[in-house]
Amino acid sequence: MYCTWKLKELKDELKKRGAKITVKKADLVERLESYDRNFNFGNQSPLASQSQAIDVPAVELYQDVNSSTIFPKITKKHIQCYFDRFNTNISDAVKLYESRYLLILRSTTFAEDTYLKGFCKASMKQLQYEVNIKLNNDGVPEEATCECAAGEGKEAHCKHVAVVLVAAENILKEKIILLHEVSTSQLQTFHKPTKKNYATPLRASRLPSKRDIHNIVYSPYLKQNPYFDKKAFQCRFQSLILNIHTHRCP
Ligand SMILES: [Zn+2]
Structure with missing residues (x-):
């Protein structure tokens, strides 16, 4: 049936089916026939697939x-x-x-x-x-x-x-939609204390400890500190102020 077709018609038809195009007419006819036999080899021309897609807005x-x-x-x-x-x-x-x-x-x-x-x-x-x-x-x-x-x-x-x-x-x-969730979509559930502490806050000096802590003074007020050494404190204070640029300590 393709033998009666003109060369240009044959080429156009092959192009539509996404097939290779050669010069010889006999080859083109043979190729078209084999495309017909094999249902276009599962290929669909770009033109055909475009017409099947729906028109969507931008x-x-x-x-x-x-x-x-x-x-x-x-x-x-x-x-x-x-x-x-x-x-x-x-x-x-x-x-x-x-x-x-x-x-x-x-x-x-x-x-x-x-x-x-x-x-x-x-x-x-x-x-x-x-x-x-x-x-x-x-x-x-x-x-x-x-x-x-x-x-x-x-x-x-x-x-x-x-x-x-x-x-x-x-x-x-x-009014809800279930979308795919990535691992960070929800707040982490670990690193949270499982028990809440409702007891009164303890003084640091009364905290249970295995160490001998009789010499440690917890009071932040210097005057209440019986071990307070005024001279040593002044020395340290002076040193801190003078070396404030080089010090990293507070
Ligand atoms: Zn699908």
Whole structure:
């Protein structure tokens, strides 16, 4: 069938499929036929994948979702309805969401539609996938796309899309969102005394000690100190003042 095609048509068709282009017409025809036999070798041309992606607003327009963000009323029913079309259950996604697999959730409103952008951790790999979802005014998911292998096209129904939808539903209903936590997200729980001391403060001189402490004077007042040596004190004081630049002592 390709034998009747012109050289330019053949080249254009091969370009579309992301195939190599050579000069000989016979080679081009053979290549096209083999691409047909092998379903394009799993490749999709950049043109085709672009047309499958949904149009989303610019990244700058998105804002982080919090309890005061205005959303269309998205419910668990809406989410289940969307996934029922693909015979998918969202219970796995709820578990993933509760295990804090969602990294970021942002949203924006554009031409009466609400767009959600979320980043979800992959469950088995050290990866994160970007999820884009378009919601209509009633909170029904219209289009969704995900970066993962299962999330191609405009009607992605992978677990990452479900996690983002469940998170949006949760923040609307409970006003809380469970995001992935880093190790410093919560205050440390160690280095805190487990017992509180309610006893009256003890004088230092009455503290239990094994050492012989009869000679030590705890009183900060010099006059009450029977061992106070006035001359020695004056000497020390003078020395401190004179050598204040070189001293590190207080
Ligand atoms: Zn996905």
